[in-house]
Amino acid sequence: MADEIHTTREPDGTTHTTTIVDRDPKRVGGTGMTLLVLAALAIAAFVAFQFLGNERAETGAVTEAAQKVGDAAQNVGDAAQEAVK
Known part of the structure; x- marks a missing residue:
């Protein structure tokens, strides 16, 4: 997990801080795949x-x-034998 913090300073002296949080991707479909x-x-x-x-x-x-x-x-076969007698 990596966090980035960006600070921007405006010409009038004010600052703005932006924080970007990079999270691990969630595993989706494990249960669905098992059911499939x-x-x-x-x-x-x-x-x-x-x-x-x-x-x-x-x-x-x-x-x-x-x-x-x-x-x-x-x-x-039985009938043939009877006929021969």
Whole structure:
């Protein structure tokens, strides 16, 4: 912190003193930035959980479809064996 004092003398003998105080700049935005980062993390977590939930649902649907195809193939194989007898 630096202070400057300027004294000015007028021709009629009067003086004027001006003091300039230089203060450290205040830090603005620390709390705002923290809230912004927390909000971004919350949004990212929400999107990630939604994606993982969709991935699990898709995996379950594919597994179920594969099981149905396997069952149908088994039925066709059983029917073919019965036809040959």
